[in-house]
Every structure is written in structure tokens, then in C-alpha cells.
Amino acid sequence: MGRTDEAGSSVAAPKPPKRTYGKACASEPKGKSVAANVKTKGKGIATSSRANGKEKRAERSSSEELSEEDANVVVPAAEPPKKKKVVKKPKAKPPTYSEYLRKLRSMKQEETFYPDLDLLQRLGILDEVRGVLHTIGLGNLMEMLHPSYKDVTCQFLASLQVNHHNEEGPDNIAAGFGSIEFKIGKEQYEVTFREISDAFGFPVEGRSCLRKLAYYGNDLQQLWWALAAGSYEAGVSKAAAIRSPALRMVHKILADTFLGKKEYSTVYDAEVMMIGEGLKPLMPSFKSGQIFYGDSRKPTMAALLVKNFMAIKKWAHNNRIKEPSMRIGGLITPILQHIGVELSGDKIGYRLMDAYLKKINYLHGTVGEFYAYNFTLEEKITARVLFPNRALTSLAERKNIAFYITKDQYYNPEIHPPVQLIRKPNAAKKPCVNTPAEESNHVNTELELPRPIYGSRRYCLDPYDGPMMNNATEAAHRRTKNLQRWNKWKDKNFKKMAGTVRSLVYTVKKMGSKIKKLNASLRGTKEVKPLRVHAMKSC
Known part of the structure; x- marks a missing residue:
């Protein structure tokens, strides 16, 4: 339906504006339920119209009212986030x-x-x-x-x-x-x-x-x-x-x-x-x-x-x-x-307790009726003192608690007799009594040269456990022992490496044989040489 103006000309009735969700209108009336809901959601209502083939935006006048259909539109409220259920671990029962x-x-x-x-x-x-x-x-x-x-x-x-x-x-x-x-x-x-x-x-x-x-x-x-x-x-x-x-x-x-x-x-x-x-x-x-x-x-x-x-x-x-x-x-x-x-x-x-206290490096040995006691001066530097010596061990004097003594009180192998290592009674060797025939055989075998030792075993020497002249000599023996341990470790690695190389050689030869078989099957021939695996010489 249309309407006429005062001049009698016919004018088309305006269409109701379409609702779009976008930025809120500045002139939107307050107090309406729909507008309030939309505002809480951070959205606004805007109108649009076309004029001269171009799209233009126009603000809706405050006098316009929403249609009944728009008034009944209700924006759903945001659902609250669901709380994660925290599963409490059951307390472990005490052992029975x-x-x-x-x-x-x-x-x-x-x-x-x-x-x-x-x-x-x-x-x-x-x-x-x-x-x-x-x-x-x-x-x-x-x-x-x-x-x-x-x-x-x-x-x-x-x-x-x-x-x-x-x-x-x-x-x-x-x-x-x-x-x-x-x-x-x-x-x-x-x-x-x-x-x-x-x-x-x-x-x-x-x-x-x-x-x-x-x-x-x-x-x-x-x-x-x-x-x-x-x-x-x-x-x-x-x-x-x-x-x-x-x-x-x-x-x-x-x-x-x-x-x-x-x-x-x-x-x-x-x-x-x-x-x-x-x-x-x-x-x-x-x-x-x-x-x-x-x-x-x-x-x-x-x-x-x-x-x-x-x-x-x-x-x-x-x-x-x-x-x-x-x-x-x-x-x-x-x-x-x-x-x-x-x-x-x-x-x-x-x-x-270990009657000889050798295992924990408490005693080193005996010197006649005295005992050689090991104590630490600094890190990995030890010295020895002969006991009993009440002047050094009595705790009534404050200096003996810290056990600070002078060098002239140390055990000196140049002055004192050599230290005899302490051994447990069950580890002591029994004296052997040889018959005259065994003694003659022993004399004959002493002239024979020892069998030569080949390989890395000839460098594995027994550590020296006798008296040392000074701390420098003891430190040198300790470093030599560490070097021998390092050499033994390298020998183990070389053996493992040799075993790995052997297995690798066998795998390569086996793969070569499979490749030859595959080539022969593709050519239609059946003549394939058997697999021959030669053991690799030990390194």
C-alpha cells in the first residue's frame, strides 16, 4: 500500500529496516529487554538502505519501535564453562x-x-x-x-x-x-x-x-x-x-x-x-x-x-x-x-670391627711393635704416624682434636724400619716343605727364562704396596695405577669394537648374496654361488 502527499503525488511506503548485528547505535533506546540483552553480548542493531545503487548506512531514529517479531527474539545467554573434575588419588594404605x-x-x-x-x-x-x-x-x-x-x-x-x-x-x-x-x-x-x-x-x-x-x-x-x-x-x-x-x-x-x-x-x-x-x-x-x-x-x-x-x-x-x-x-x-x-x-x-682396619685405610701396617696410621692432610694427600703415642692422641690438649702435627713426627722410611703389611690370619700362607726331588726340580727351573707376554697384558703391572719415600712418589704410583685402569678400559672397548666389525662384515656379505640372488631371478637364471663368510681376524 502507498500513501499520497499534499500535492497528490503517490509515494511508496518505507520498508521496515532489517536488523543486523554489528556496532551498537548511539541513539538506541534504553530500557528494552532485547536491547539490553544485545548490549550485554557486546552487539548492536544497525539499519541499512540502498540509495542510487549504492549501499549506505543510516542510524535508526529514536522514535522507531521494534516489530513484534523482533521483540520476541531472545539472545541465548552464554553457558558457564564446565569445571574439570579433579580426581583425587586414593591415599596409600599403610603397610600391614x-x-x-x-x-x-x-x-x-x-x-x-x-x-x-x-x-x-x-x-x-x-x-x-x-x-x-x-x-x-x-x-x-x-x-x-x-x-x-x-x-x-x-x-x-x-x-x-x-x-x-x-x-x-x-x-x-x-x-x-x-x-x-x-x-x-x-x-x-x-x-x-x-x-x-x-x-x-x-x-x-x-x-x-x-x-x-x-x-x-x-x-x-x-x-x-x-x-x-x-x-x-x-x-x-x-x-x-x-x-x-x-x-x-x-x-x-x-x-x-x-x-x-x-x-x-x-x-x-x-x-x-x-x-x-x-x-x-x-x-x-x-x-x-x-x-x-x-x-x-x-x-x-x-x-x-x-x-x-x-x-x-x-x-x-x-x-x-x-x-x-x-x-x-x-x-x-x-x-x-x-x-x-x-x-x-x-x-x-x-x-x-675389622681388627686390622686395612679396608678403610685406617692402618697401613706395623713397624715392629708400632702401628702406621694413615690420616689426610689435604684432598688425596695422606701421611703416616706411628702409634701408640700419647702425646699425639690425648684429647686433653686442644691441638690434638684437630691433629695438627709437625713433619718431623711423620713416619720417615729413610729413618724408620719398613712397614710390614698386615694380613688376616686366614690369608697368611702356610710354609711349604719340599722334598729333595722337588728342590732339585726347583733349582733346574730357576734357570729357565719366563714365558714372554704379548699384547696389552704386559702393561698390566701389579701396584706397588711397599713403603714410599715421600708424597711425590706415592702420587706418581697412584697416577700410574689410574693410567693402567684407563688402558684396561680401552682394551675392553677395542674388543667390543672388533666384535661389532665382525658382525657388520657378516651382514654386508649376507646382503650382497641376497642382491645376487635377486639379480639372477630377474634374469631368469638360477646359477648363484653359495654364500661364503670368512671369519674376520681378531684385531
Whole structure:
């Protein structure tokens, strides 16, 4: 339909504007639901018209109203983002008594190591070692030589539970500073910390909580500088860096007997701090002038022992070692004997520490009635001193803790007799008695020249293990030994390379034969030479 203007001319009715989504109109009315929804979506309504064959944009007047169809259009609201479902991993169940017992029984039970008191007496350091251990609170540990029983030890550790108190007080003292519970067979037992202290002769001092020894500030580093050469790093520093023979033996007793470690060549925080507690009366301050405070709230020795039992129990269940072993049974036997538990099963005796201490480079040998002791001056530089020598080993003098001695006190092969290597009695060779016929044959064979050795084996010489003139000679022998190891390693690589070359030659010849067969089949001939593989000469 059209309409007429005042002049009577006919004018076409305007078409309703088309809605498009684009930029919002500046003159758009507010308050309408559709406009509000569109505005929330960040879109606007625009109109378009065509004039003179060209597309033009025009703003819609404020007086225009939306049609009923447009008013009913509702823009859908944005859906909220879906929350990802976080699947919580189920907590691992604690191992049962049967699992602990199975793991412990699968481990190898070794003898508990104890110090050799006769050897310490011959070295002249028994009183010093005993004094430091007594100050720590482990004075009776050296004399308590007990065997171990595998089945009883496994049952004790598998069922061990600890009830401890965090603070001291009359109630806690009356309760025995806490207790442990365990099961042997079908019987349930409870032993207080005080009873454990009575079984070992530990002093009833300190806290009963299962807390580690703790040193604050740089006390630990200062203590290591007072004992050993080089800087300290837990699990990396070597026990051989401790210079004093008495303190080095104390560390070996702590790591080997009290803590039951199989690997005692490296030093950890607990061992250094226990040595520090034993030296606190002898060394109230460090060389730098700093006061040595130590741990004023240290736990009792019974608490430290129980904490070590719990650590071994956890390690036994979580370790992935191919052939694990433990040697702590000798410290469980006194507890069971103190409360009257009947010990049965496989009995494993105790064992004295390496009586000759050759394996850990503690002693080098004997010079008459004296022992040659090895100690570290700097990194990989060692010296030897002859013991017994009370002037050097007595810890009553402050300088002997650091074990700084002059060069004229070193072992000198030019002045002293040669060092005789110490060998175990079972390794000593028995004297052989030859018959007259064997002696005549021996005389005849001495004139024969030795058989020549060819190849790289002629460079593999036995290391010299006799007395050295000085440190330079010892360092030269050590470097020569490293060079021989490098040559052996190269020989192994050459053998592997020769085997690889042989297999490669065989593969190449086999591929050549296959190519010839393929060519013959393509030509229609069947004459193919058989495969011949010649073994490659060894390199």
C-alpha cells in the first residue's frame, strides 16, 4: 500500500529496516529487554538502505519501535564453562604387620659390629674413645657384645609402635618418658624409654620426643673444620678426612654399631653432631672465637635408638636394593633380655670391627711393635704416624682434636724400619716343605727364562704396596695405577669394537648374496654361488 502527499503525488511506503548485528547505535533506546540483552553480548542493531545503487548506512531514529517479531527474539545467554573434575588419588594404605614381616624376613641378617678393645688398647686410644662415648651417653655400648636372633628381630621391628611425649614434666617422668609396643609371637609387650635406658646404661637426660639433633647457625661447619680437612657436605664428605685417630674411631662406632649402617665411609649430620656433643666439654669454643652451643634440647639416647629402629623398619619396606641386609639385631637383644623374652630361632653371633682396619685405610701396617696410621692432610694427600703415642692422641690438649702435627713426627722410611703389611690370619700362607726331588726340580727351573707376554697384558703391572719415600712418589704410583685402569678400559672397548666389525662384515656379505640372488631371478637364471663368510681376524 502507498500513501499520497499534499500535492497528490503517490509515494511508496518505507520498508521496515532489517536488523543486523554489528556496532551498537548511539541513539538506541534504553530500557528494552532485547536491547539490553544485545548490549550485554557486546552487539548492536544497525539499519541499512540502498540509495542510487549504492549501499549506505543510516542510524535508526529514536522514535522507531521494534516489530513484534523482533521483540520476541531472545539472545541465548552464554553457558558457564564446565569445571574439570579433579580426581583425587586414593591415599596409600599403610603397610600391614604381615607385609613388614615378609620384607624383613627376606633381608639378610648380618652380625652386629663392635669395636675391638684390645686393638684400641694397643693403639693407645682406648681411654679417649671411651671418654667421648661416655660424654655422648653411649659409654657402655663398647662392652655390650650381644648376638642377634633373626626371627625375633624381624617380629620386633615389624610390630614396633612408639608412644612418646613432646615435653618433660612430672607426669612424663612417672610414665617413663613414653614407651614402645611390639609383639613377639602372640604376646604383646610394652617397654618404657626409661627401661630401655636401664637396659643399655644410658643416662636418663634430655627429651623423649623422636626429634633429631639440631645445630643452628654455622656450628656444624665450624665443628667439621675443627675435626677434618676440607669443607663439609652431608653424604659426600668422607670419614677418612677426620684426622684424629680417636675421633675417627668414634665415628666408626656410631655409624657401624649404634646406627647399624653398612656403608660408613661417608659422614652425615647426625654422626657429626653426636661427635660434637661428646667434644663440647673439651671444646667450649671454636678456633674462630665463636662459642660452641650445640643442641641444648637434645633427645635421650633411648629416643635416638628408637628413632633409628623406626627408620630401619621404614627403609626395609621401601628399599629397592637387590640384596638388602641389616645388622641391628645386637641392639634389640638387650631390650628383649631385660623384659625376660625367651629368645629362640637362628642365632647370629656378633663380630668385631675389622681388627686390622686395612679396608678403610685406617692402618697401613706395623713397624715392629708400632702401628702406621694413615690420616689426610689435604684432598688425596695422606701421611703416616706411628702409634701408640700419647702425646699425639690425648684429647686433653686442644691441638690434638684437630691433629695438627709437625713433619718431623711423620713416619720417615729413610729413618724408620719398613712397614710390614698386615694380613688376616686366614690369608697368611702356610710354609711349604719340599722334598729333595722337588728342590732339585726347583733349582733346574730357576734357570729357565719366563714365558714372554704379548699384547696389552704386559702393561698390566701389579701396584706397588711397599713403603714410599715421600708424597711425590706415592702420587706418581697412584697416577700410574689410574693410567693402567684407563688402558684396561680401552682394551675392553677395542674388543667390543672388533666384535661389532665382525658382525657388520657378516651382514654386508649376507646382503650382497641376497642382491645376487635377486639379480639372477630377474634374469631368469638360477646359477648363484653359495654364500661364503670368512671369519674376520681378531684385531
